[in-house]
Amino acid sequence: MQVVVLLFEGITALDAIGPYEVLARVPDVDVRFAARTPGLIHSATHSPLTLVADYALDDAPRPDILVVPGGPGQAVVCGDETVLNWIRSAHASTRWTTSVCTGALLLGAAGILRGVRATTHWMSLDALREFGAEPVSQRVVVTGKIITSAGVSAGIDMALQLVALAWGEQSAQMIQLGLEYDPRPPFNVGHPDKAPAALVDRILAAKTRSRR
Amino acid sequence: MQVVVLLFEGITALDAIGPYEVLARVPDVDVRFAARTPGLIHSATHSPLTLVADYALDDAPRPDILVVPGGPGQAVVCGDETVLNWIRSAHASTRWTTSVCTGALLLGAAGILRGVRATTHWMSLDALREFGAEPVSQRVVVTGKIITSAGVSAGIDMALQLVALAWGEQSAQMIQLGLEYDPRPPFNVGHPDKAPAALVDRILAAKTRSRR
Numbered sequence: 001m002q003v004v005v006l007l008f009e010g011i012t013a014l015d016a017i018g019p020y021e022v023l024a025r026v027p028d029v030d031v032r033f034a035a036r037t038p039g040l041i042h043s044a045t046h047s048p049l050t051l052v053a054d055y056a057l058d059d060a061p062r063p064d065i066l067v068v069p070g071g072p073g074q075a076v077v078c079g080d081e082t083v084l085n086w087i088r089s090a091h092a093s094t095r096w097t098t099s100v101c102t103g104a105l106l107l108g109a110a111g112i113l114r115g116v117r118a119t120t121h122w123m124s125l126d127a128l129r130e131f132g133a134e135p136v137s138q139r140v141v142v143t144g145k146i147i148t149s150a151g152v153s154a155g156i157d158m159a160l161q162l163v164a165l166a167w168g169e170q171s172a173q174m175i176q177l178g179l180e181y182d183p184r185p186p187f188n189v190g191h192p193d194k195a196p197a198a199l200v201d202r203i204l205a206a207k208t209r210s211r212r
Numbered sequence: 213m214q215v216v217v218l219l220f221e222g223i224t225a226l227d228a229i230g231p232y233e234v235l236a237r238v239p240d241v242d243v244r245f246a247a248r249t250p251g252l253i254h255s256a257t258h259s260p261l262t263l264v265a266d267y268a269l270d271d272a273p274r275p276d277i278l279v280v281p282g283g284p285g286q287a288v289v290c291g292d293e294t295v296l297n298w299i300r301s302a303h304a305s306t307r308w309t310t311s312v313c314t315g316a317l318l319l320g321a322a323g324i325l326r327g328v329r330a331t332t333h334w335m336s337l338d339a340l341r342e343f344g345a346e347p348v349s350q351r352v353v354v355t356g357k358i359i360t361s362a363g364v365s366a367g368i369d370m371a372l373q374l375v376a377l378a379w380g381e382q383s384a385q386m387i388q389l390g391l392e393y394d395p396r397p398p399f400n401v402g403h404p405d406k407a408p409a410a411l412v413d414r415i416l417a418a419k420t421r422s423r424r
Binding site: 014040139169181195 | 224225229236261262313362363365373376381382384385386390394395396399401403404406407411
């Protein structure tokens with residue numbers, strides 16, 4: 001089984017590494033990191049973190065499982081027909097096509113979310129409508145072979161659910177215990193439905209400022 | 213404020229990237245990835261994931277916050293006096309010294325956990341005693357300026373707690389909501405106290421086999 005994780009400049013690292021850490025632990029899975037231009041990939045503007053894409057997109061044309069992460073760089077990739085064509089073409093033969101965070105917008109831009117119930121980072125849920133998708137505020141959304149997940153950290157939950165679907169619950173449980181995934185968030189503010197309104201407003205204001 | 217994340221061959225990527233994703237979102241924090249030999253760092257034997265260490269240890273001698281991840285490669289680093297001396301010397305002037313997963317064994321090998329309550333991956337808890345530490349089965353353990361955390365995924369919880377301690381709860385809550393850290397593990401098996409005994413035995417047996 002081949003898993004391909006798409007990398008691009010300005011990716012959010014945890015979007016990619018969360019699912020990677022889960023999927024790489026499935027026996028006999030071949031995980032590949034692929035990008036339009038292979039080599040060093042910087043995780044976000046001025047970020048100190050560099051990942052490496054070992055494969056060009058053409059060298060990973062037919063993944064069984066496609067993982068599309070998000071991140072600030074997603075907006076640029078949404079206009080890159082080379083990458084969108086690759087997503088479209090890979091999706092035609094995947095067993096599972098998945099996204100984390102705003103990676104869902106890339107699936108949308110590739111045209112594969114029309115009429116599909118899907119999720120993404122809470123700040124971008126509305127944007128899914130532009131691509132004909134039906135936004136759902138849910139941690140992980142499975143619609144046929146398309147699995148989308150919420151913001152950044154949700155990729156871990158998504159990948160565990162995917163392992164359960166593709167290899168069985170026992171495999172997923174082994175990996176969950178191996179990663180000691182027994183989360184204890186220090187605050188109960190991880191979703192806007194739970195967070196104080198002032199906190200949500202502060203984040204939205206910061207986002208608006210950064211767009212100017 | 214300077215954060216240094218130690219990298220080494222055979223690191224578990226999520227141990228490093230979880231805390232990175234949290235700490236890099238604190239305004240004006242300078243996060244650096246450092247290794248004995250800077251350059252490409254492979255995340256585990258035969259792993260397809262490569263990270264990049266931009267700094268040699270000598271170029272990051274005095275972090276305010278030290279993050280020591282774990283992973284299968286930790287056993288080799290435990291015998292590397294150059295790295296252990298650097299940890300010891302960095303710790304002398306840190307504000308916070310932290311570990312994720314078996315990174316705690318590196319802190320232990322550096323001699324800085326003697327008499328310290330500490331935690332690590334559940335499979336390695338007993339090994340902490342070899343270094344004079346007092347093992348505690350807890351997600352995150354704060355003992356003075358030393359913060360240790362449980363296996364792999366616990367680095368996210370640790371880093372959020374660290375941000376709350378170092379920059380205040382509001383900063384930590386902003387980051388938690390930004391990362392949409394509202395985890396939904398698909399199974400209630402993330403800790404051996406919760407998992408069925410047969411599952412725990414299966415993991416321990418696999419570990420014993422891989423040691424042979």
